[in-house]
Amino acid sequence: MAKNIRVIPRLDIKGPNLxxxxxxxxxxxxxxxxxxxxxxxENGADELVYMDIVASLYNRNSLHDIIARTAREIFIPLTVGxxxxxxxxxxxxxxxxxxxxxxxxxxxxNPDIISQASRTFGSSTIVISIEAIKQPDGRxxxxxxxxxxxxxxxxxxxxxxxxxxxxxxxxxTSVDRDGTxxxxxxxxxxxxSSRISIPVIAYGGAGKxxxxxxxxxxxxxAVSISSMFHYxxxxxxxxxxEHFQEEGNIEYRTSGKKFxxxxxxxIAQVKNYMLQEGINCRHDFDxxxxxxx
Amino acid sequence: MGKQVAVIDYGMSNLFxxxxxxxxxxxxxxxxxxxxxxLKADAAILPGVGAFGxxxxxxxxxxxxxxxxxxxxxxxxxxxxxxxxxxxxxxSEEFGDHQGLDIFKGNVMRFxxxxxxxxxxxVPQMGWNSIFPRNDKKxxxxxxxxxxxxxxxxxxxxxxxxxxxxxxDILSITDYEGVKYCSSIGRDNVWAFQFHxxxxxxxxxxxxxNFSKLIHNSKEPLL
Numbered sequence: 250m251a252k253n254i255r256v257i258p259r260l261d262i263k264g265p266n267l268x269x270x271x272x273x274x275x276x277x278x279x280x281x282x283x284x285x286x287x288x289x290x291e292n293g294a295d296e297l298v299y300m301d302i303v304a305s306l307y308n309r310n311s312l313h314d315i316i317a318r319t320a321r322e323i324f325i326p327l328t329v330g331x332x333x334x335x336x337x338x339x340x341x342x343x344x345x346x347x348x349x350x351x352x353x354x355x356x357x358x359n360p361d362i363i364s365q366a367s368r369t370f371g372s373s374t375i376v377i378s379i380e381a382i383k384q385p386d387g388r389x390x391x392x393x394x395x396x397x398x399x400x401x402x403x404x405x406x407x408x409x410x411x412x413x414x415x416x417x418x419x420x421x422t423s424v425d426r427d428g429t430x431x432x433x434x435x436x437x438x439x440x441x442s443s444r445i446s447i448p449v450i451a452y453g454g455a456g457k458x459x460x461x462x463x464x465x466x467x468x469x470x471a472v473s474i475s476s477m478f479h480y481x482x483x484x485x486x487x488x489x490x491e492h493f494q495e496e497g498n499i500e501y502r503t504s505g506k507k508f509x510x511x512x513x514x515x516i517a518q519v520k521n522y523m524l525q526e527g528i529n530c531r532h533d534f535d536x537x538x539x540x541x542x
Numbered sequence: 543m544g545k546q547v548a549v550i551d552y553g554m555s556n557l558f559x560x561x562x563x564x565x566x567x568x569x570x571x572x573x574x575x576x577x578x579x580x581l582k583a584d585a586a587i588l589p590g591v592g593a594f595g596x597x598x599x600x601x602x603x604x605x606x607x608x609x610x611x612x613x614x615x616x617x618x619x620x621x622x623x624x625x626x627x628x629x630x631x632x633x634s635e636e637f638g639d640h641q642g643l644d645i646f647k648g649n650v651m652r653f654x655x656x657x658x659x660x661x662x663x664x665v666p667q668m669g670w671n672s673i674f675p676r677n678d679k680k681x682x683x684x685x686x687x688x689x690x691x692x693x694x695x696x697x698x699x700x701x702x703x704x705x706x707x708x709x710x711d712i713l714s715i716t717d718y719e720g721v722k723y724c725s726s727i728g729r730d731n732v733w734a735f736q737f738h739x740x741x742x743x744x745x746x747x748x749x750x751x752n753f754s755k756l757i758h759n760s761k762e763p764l765l
Binding site for chain 2: 295471
């Protein structure tokens with residue numbers, strides 16, 4: 250039996266807020282991460298990913314608090330990335346309640362930290378986050394700091410290297426597609442997935458249900474989605490407009506505007522679609538209020 | 543206050559999620575690496591994340607190997623999770639060959655790189671997979687799995703799996719890309735799961751709930 254493909258909401262965090270940008274920039278405040286996390290858990294998310302996307306600018310205690318509050322009420326895996334520099338940083342995040350850590354900048358600067366981390370915490374605890382940008386010549390290069398910092402590292406080679414160094418999984422972001430709703434970059438997914446044996450989580454560009462099946466057929470072991478889920482939650486939840494910290498770009502939440510780049514969907518709709526397409530996923534659960542079929 | 547469960551802290555585990563799961567089912571978790579705290583507890587859990595060799599080294603460093611064996615010999619409820627299941631075996635081939643705690647006969651193997659048809663197997667297995675009773679039976683042989691559906695999804699994260707020598711120790715079987723392996727093991731007062739019940743949503747919490755009921759209903763005198 251083919252393995253179960255995971256559906257993973259990604260939550261970008263800036264200070265106390267859940268944010269969403271386009272190409273990882275132009276961040277809008279959407280609400281409190283814990284509210285979104287709880288909703289996704291109750292509605293059948295297979296895992297959650299938190300990315301502290303401006304980690305260096307904020308006090309890490311705030312992130313630890315968010316992790317701890319989340320882990321108190323959700324019983325599915327949580328991966329946390331953003332601004333992790335040392336083995337002690339990783340230990341702190343794992344102790345706060347995360348199950349895995351995602352590394353990007355530090356891993357590229359000092360690849361040895363991957364083997365050190367995987368020997369300390371186990372390979373499966375170490376996720377390498379790759380932010381890929383397609384070059385005019387067709388090559389994919391890895392960037393850091395939300396796609397802003399050029400590294401010159403070729404994505405396919407880097408994926409092979411991190412596997413060799415002991416990474417357990419790759420979180421593969423197409424910076425070009427992030428927040429655009431134009432669909433996953435399937436060339437990127439196929440190129441990376443064919444070169445390595447560790448799982449690949451595809452992220453960046455999901456704008457409609459069909460995009461998910463295309464990503465899986467290109468070789469994704471898991472699909473990560475943000476805009477489709479977040480804006481669906483914003484539109485359909487009872488969370489009040491005031492339910493976020495008054496900092497950052499809150500204009501979107503206060504204006505009543507709609508986000509039109511993606512088709513809104515909840516997790517159940519995505520999974521029902523996957524099952525119809527013959528893609529296995531965890532689906533027949535009945536925990537707190539979750540309805541799927 | 544609920545009965546005390548020692549959550550064994552050997553310096554590298556995701557103790558928080560295990561501790562939260564315990565609290566959720568009315569147990570009082572005590573995160574500890576001290577042998578005397580372990581031996582005082584009503585039950586114990588050996589979690590979750592890390593590399594086999596490093597974990598055994600840490601258990602030895604904290605002088606926990608003997609106390610864990612004593613605790614189990616006292617017939618108090620003991621649960622291993624993920625790496626905590628693998629550590630209960632005789633030995634493992636993760637990053638070299640390492641001796642385990644030798645509670646169950648058998649060893650720990652790596653998933654092969656490809657299946658029988660030569661198709662690449664993704665390792666680690668990361669994600670949800672189904673558990674089934676052994677020998678195609680329709681019922682669970684363990685109290686801890688009571689109420690769980692046959693074929694229920696649980697959350698797995700592992701590159702190595704347990705091969706148990708004694709068929710009767712096997713509580714559940716899971717099939718990952720054609721490799722059928724022992725995904726939970728148990729005997730008397732010891733149970734261990736390759737998957738993470740504390741990360742398997744409501745269905746995993748049922749196992750914690752069964753563990754809690756069993757501890758609270760235990761007629762054994764507390765030592």
